[in-house]
Amino acid sequence: MTIYSYEKSPKSSQWLLPLFEEMVQRELHERTQAIQDIPDLHVIRENIEQDDEQYQCIVDKSFCYLSQVTTEGHTSVACAEHWKSLPEGKKVMKVRFTDEDLKAMLARVRQRANVVTAEANAERVKVLLISEQANPCEANLVYLHLSTASD
């Protein structure tokens, strides 16, 4: 997944976090809904690389990268939201990542984004201290206050 492999740098994690969070929440919600609505749904974990068009939902043409629903014996796929438009028959849901995988990935992005926030705060402290150098006593106070706050 492009978006996830891009996540390695802490800086990108910060802007990525809200998008990733939304994507994971939506995916988990749609999965739960589909599992509830489709009788005898067979869920399988699938890591096989496929052509792009084999991931496209027949209704909204979105890429069903995280999960896709198919009818056994048919090639058409739909996202978890549009499975009703698939041919009649036994439905199979292929998931690229399990719910637990997705939650773990989200936790890692969140963790990295928090690191950036801490770094940004440290940077602000430095700027504050430099700007306070005209009055060293005050600068020391600021520094003291910040060290106490981080304990």
Ligand SMILES: [Zn+2]
């Ligand atoms: Zn769809």
